Amino acid sequence: MKSSEVVCSQFYFLISLANSAMPRRTTPLQDAINHILTERDKNSMLEIKHINPVKGRGIFALADFSQGEFVVEYRGELIDAAEAENRRKLYENACLFFMFDFTWKQKTWCIDGTIEDGSFGRLVNDEHKGPNCRMKLIEAEGKPHLCLFALKKIMAGTEITYDYGGKEWPWRKEIPLTVTSTAAQEPIKDCFQDQVITSTESTEESRIQSCNITSSSPASKGGLKIKSLSGASLPSGQLSELGDKDPDLDPNVLATDLLRGTELRAECQSSSSTLDGPEHEVHCGRGQCAALPAKEGFEEVGIQSQEVFPAVFSTDITSETELRSECHSSRAVSTSSACECTIHKLVFEVVRMDKCWICKSPVASVRWHGVRCKQCCGVWHKICLKKSSEDWDISDDDVSSGDEFIPESVTDSESSEQSRP
Numbered sequence: 449m450k451s452s453e454v455v456c457s458q459f460y461f462l463i464s465l466a467n468s469a470m471p472r473r474t475t476p477l478q479d480a481i482n483h484i485l486t487e488r489d490k491n492s493m494l495e496i497k498h499i500n501p502v503k504g505r506g507i508f509a510l511a512d513f514s515q516g517e518f519v520v521e522y523r524g525e526l527i528d529a530a531e532a533e534n535r536r537k538l539y540e541n542a543c544l545f546f547m548f549d550f551t552w553k554q555k556t557w558c559i560d561g562t563i564e565d566g567s568f569g570r571l572v573n574d575e576h577k578g579p580n581c582r583m584k585l586i587e588a589e590g591k592p593h594l595c596l597f598a599l600k601k602i603m604a605g606t607e608i609t610y611d612y613g614g615k616e617w618p619w620r621k622e623i624p625l626t627v628t629s630t631a632a633q634e635p636i637k638d639c640f641q642d643q644v645i646t647s648t649e650s651t652e653e654s655r656i657q658s659c660n661i662t663s664s665s666p667a668s669k670g671g672l673k674i675k676s677l678s679g680a681s682l683p684s685g686q687l688s689e690l691g692d693k694d695p696d697l698d699p700n701v702l703a704t705d706l707l708r709g710t711e712l713r714a715e716c717q718s719s720s721s722t723l724d725g726p727e728h729e730v731h732c733g734r735g736q737c738a739a740l741p742a743k744e745g746f747e748e749v750g751i752q753s754q755e756v757f758p759a760v761f762s763t764d765i766t767s768e769t770e771l772r773s774e775c776h777s778s779r780a781v782s783t784s785s786a787c788e789c790t791i792h793k794l795v796f797e798v799v800r801m802d803k804c805w806i807c808k809s810p811v812a813s814v815r816w817h818g819v820r821c822k823q824c825c826g827v828w829h830k831i832c833l834k835k836s837s838e839d840w841d842i843s844d845d846d847v848s849s850g851d852e853f854i855p856e857s858v859t860d861s862e863s864s865e866q867s868r869p
């Protein structure tokens with residue numbers, strides 16, 4: 449061997465040694481895929497906080513995220529359009545569901561994130577003026593996944609947000625908020641996995657029992673296939689395929705090319721008007737999150753807010769009384785329409801426009817007052833609970849509701865009119 453060949457082979461040996469010693473940089477997309485396949489969130493980098501009674505919970509950065517970095521997946525159950533439609537019908541009488549529709553391979557799909565499975569993605573709030581993340585569609589193992597990536601550097605302590613799209617979101621209407629609830633200072637408790645959530649204002653921690661609902665999110669393991677990332681739309685189905693460069697999520701691409709695509713939009717026909725009390729969660733109550741076309745020039749289809757937003761914003765809800773009632777009788781349990789708590793923890797409060805699980809009329813038609821279980825999504829008229837079972841330990845002293853809603857006094861048509869904005 450010549451001396452030059454020896455030098456050369458030593459050089460390549462050193463290079464390969466250095467390469468094997470240095471960890472390979474994981475691209476944001478690979479990072480996303482890793483989290484998709486392991487069904488993990490970045491628990492050490494994200495936390496859930498209760499923001500206020502209107503906005504409810506949000507996801508906050510515990511550490512800095514760099515521009516382009518994968519932040520979190522919007523996890524849930526992947527269902528087709530027909531199943532999504534069925535569920536929407538079922539969910540009408542339930543109180544919470546987060547459904548994210550999108551188009552993939554020329555078909556409409558939905559990630560149903562209704563179940564409180566402990567994942568962070570489903571709790572990320574909307575911000576249309578200055579979002580710090582963007583939703584993208586990633587295919588892994590032949591299945592679509594929705595992932596949020598940082599549009600810019602996100603500092604620790606910042607709320608993670610993305611643009612749901614659309615214009616009709618009730619919270620975007622500038623209505624003065626004069627909530628005097630103490631809820632913002634209270635720790636909020638999540639209804640799954642005994643997860644402890646620290647309030648923005650408080651370091652106190654609390655735990656509650658988990659709901660008896662199990663996640664059916666598909667477990668995807670094994671090999672992965674990286675395809676295009678793209679926003680999608682429903683129902684017009686405009687899908688913008690992104691370029692080859694996109695999978696690497698180069699920050700510059702994020703800031704330019706990706707913004708040109710069809711954005712993933714969430715339409716939540718939800719009850720953001722909910723003014724929850726100190727002890728409970730805020731959910732996208734009657735929400736229907738659908739992916740809608742985002743950019744100007746795209747047809748805006750399907751934006752139909754059914755919100756009842758107004759009056760509740762000036763309501764003082766400092767006077768809630770917590771009630772506890774055990775469902776001893778099967779009758780009481782059978783009144784539930786979605787999740788089944790064995791023990792309902794009831795709180796008297798200003799409620800959203802959910803329907804009473806017993807009489808099926810809106811709880812809030814007249815006075816916006818009702819009784820809600822803190823653990824499942826049950827809402828009732830106090831009067832219905834009392835009629836339903838003597839086992840419900842609710843005394844008039846515990847709950848001073850003032851004028852209650854009398855189910856028979858409001859017709860269906862009247863009540864549905866009231867639920868339009």
Ligand SMILES: C[S@@+](CC[C@H](N)C(=O)[O-])C[C@H]1O[C@@H](n2cnc3c(N)ncnc32)[C@H](O)[C@@H]1O
Nearest residue numbers: 503504505571573574619716718720730731732
């Ligand atoms: C996907 S959920 C987000 C998590 C939700 N905040 C919670 O506590 O469960 C969407 C719901 O959050 C609320 N929300 C999201 N963004 C909001 C915003 N910018 N302002 C007020 N409420 C918001 C609305 O009630 C909406 O229906």
